[in-house]
Amino acid sequence: MKILLNELKKFIDLDKITIDKLIESLNSLSYEVEYYQRIHNLKSKSFIKLAKVISCKKHPNADKLSLCKLETNNKEYQVVCGAKNIREGQTVIHALPGSIINDQKLEVKKIRNVLSYGMVLSIEELLNLDKNIIDDQEKNNILVLDNRISLKNNVFDLLKIDDYLIEISILPDRIYANSYQFLAKELAAFLDLKLLDQEEKNIKFNPEINLDLNEKDLILTNKAVSLATANAIVNLNNKVKTPFEIKLLLYLNNIKPKNNILDLIYYFRLIYGLSIYEVEKNQKYQFDGQIINNKIDIFNKYFKQNKIDETKNISFVAISSTKKENVLGIDDDKLDFMARQNIKGTEFSQVNLLKNFLYYGKKFDYLKSYTDIIIKNKIINDFTNEIKTIKLEEEFLENYIGEKINLYDVLEKLKIIGFNYIKEKELWKIPNYRFNLDHKQDMIEEIIRYYKIENIQSKKYPITKEFIKIENNKYFIEKVSELLISYGFNEAKNYSFVNNNEFNEYNLWDIKKPIFLNQKYNLKNNILRNSLLKGLLNSHNLNYKNNFEDIRLFEFANIYFSDQEDDFKLTLGLIFDDKITYKLDQNIENQEYSPLLVGNKIIKDILNILGLKTEKYLTYKEIKTKEDIFNKAQAVEVYYNNKLIAYFGELSPKILRAKKYIRIDKIKAHLYYLEMI
Secondary structure (H helix, E strand, O other), X not given: OEEEHHHHOXXXXXXXXXXXXXXHHHHHOOOEEEEEEEOOOHHHHHHEEEEEEEEEEEOOOOOOOEEEEEEEOOEEEEEEEOOOOOOOOXXXXXXXXXXXXXXXXXXXXXXXXXXXXXXEOOHHXXXXXXXXXXXXXXXXXXXXXXXXXXXXXXXXXXXXXXXXEEEEEOOHHHHHHOOHHHHHHHHHHHHOOOEOOOOOOOOOOXXXXXXXXXOOOOXXXXXXXXXXXXXXXXXXXXXXXXXXXXXXXXXXXOOOOOOHHHHHHXXXXXXXXXXXXXXXOOOOOEEOOOOEEOOOOOOOOXXXXXXXXXXEEEEEEEEEEOOOOOOOOOOOHHHHHHOOOOOOOOXXXXXXXXXXXXXXXXXXXXXXXXXXXXXXXXXXXXXXXXXXXXXXXXXXXXXXXXXXXXXXXXXXHHHHOOOEEEHHHOEEEEOOOOOOOOOHHHHHHHHHHHHOHHHOOOOOOOHHHHHHHHHHOHHXXXXXXHHHHHOOOXXXXXXXXXXXXXXXXXXXXXOOOOOEOOOOOOOOOOEEOOOOHHHXXXXXXXXXXXXOOOOEEEEEEEEEOOOOOOOEEEEEEEEEEOOOOOOOOOOOOOOOOOHHHHHXXXXXXXXXXXXXXXXXXXXXXXXXXXOOOEEXXXXXXXXXXXEEEEEEEEEOHHHHHHOXXXXXXXXXXXXXXXXXX
């Protein structure tokens, strides 16, 4: 998901938060920040100006070029332009010599023997966009602005593009967070910030509860659903344009604008995490609790046409469900950013979603009129009967993390994202969208996230030593992480605890004695892990179940050999399938490697980061045991200077099937694993 910082600020007061602090916070909340950057080149800021086209005529030496005079800051410039839509009197954006456009610095140059001082910009050139996502009406055209705009305005402030673009990866178990609205809630809780009031002013709706709608409108076969509908007269006149602020967000998320209504639908999906859909009156749709049969096709006959000069009476619908496995099936690849939508989503009221949708529709002159919003088949209390609980004794929590914490401070934060705590019963109420929380350990992780792990002062084993172990290897971790990310891997984070069966089944290093966290309690997972394999298999399986392909994961963490002082080691685990193919030698084109060769390359690169020589010192030996973990014919023990440092190879189908991680027969892929200490 790509986030615009200014758009996020509409939900939360971030004025006192630096961009570095924001990135750190997103990572702490388990969102992986892929990159962040300004959406324009800072070096170009002083060279890009508003301009008036004061004359425009045919280029003397080229039929398809125009020779224009531009007025910018009371100065005139001659510019050669190839856009067909440039006209005298327009307000445009002028990139002066010295601007960096599409990574190239502009200079004064002759075009067909005529000097040109810079260029007139299209939206594609201004934002360095992929040409394929540009609106067909804007493609190959310059960006024309309102003539009433003063040339004294700063282009970047005017268009709100003096902004940061942040791309984050949202893990499959956090799909509910795929929206600006929910990101703002989590950041508010984490950073002790204020959420801004999102209630639009002057909206006069009188929603009515009506459980007796005409069944010809929509047929619902599952009770666990909430549905809101609204009728509106929609202005599909092509003269009503999508505003720049909405197009900007779509473009930066690689979404091609279609028309005013569709663009608003896309915008709401990104902002609120729930979608509005258009349905035809009297058309029967069947919702079975998981998918919509006779799918709601928002690309219907009205919206597929770009040149319609009329209005249509159209019904809109917003749907939500209590079933945690709900995924709304939409078969159009143009909607791939919606394809894994959990429609229970961010607990945003369907009625409020439609209210805001209609409000914006009126604001941008898309809607001529609309009727009241109606809710159908609404569950009592809007699904609050589905809220689950986790019992977590305060003594248990104290023993688990090694110290007593102030639960009141944490609770105030967690309330922002829908949690609550009944102290007398030591019971946590879990909001229904958090389908990934089931156990005490899950709730403890959530508490620690918002309490912030750096606030835990415990000196008890193993927290302090584990921290020191990882801190001492910080430079190495950063360099190896950069290497693996460049190869297409994503970092995973998993629990440090396993149960007794898992301790035995994933015992790569033949560790004899389990290390119990706390034997006073009968915990399901109370043994410090002796391998990263179990956690990475879980992460891989979660990604696979959510239809991700070409899954490449790595994790840095400690594993524990005994309860002796310092007897634990920083370990790297990697998991990927045999579809992995990338160029590891830039001098050889179209070169593909087998997984074993890929592993060999990665191991050598890691040792090189450590400054170790691999020639003669790095050797591989056949695995003579571990048949329950590896396919012995495709696995090796890795030695450096005759010391065992890693196991690497194809995971045995036996362990995968036994643990129900992967249906090998279905995906027809072999899974490879490297664990290196």
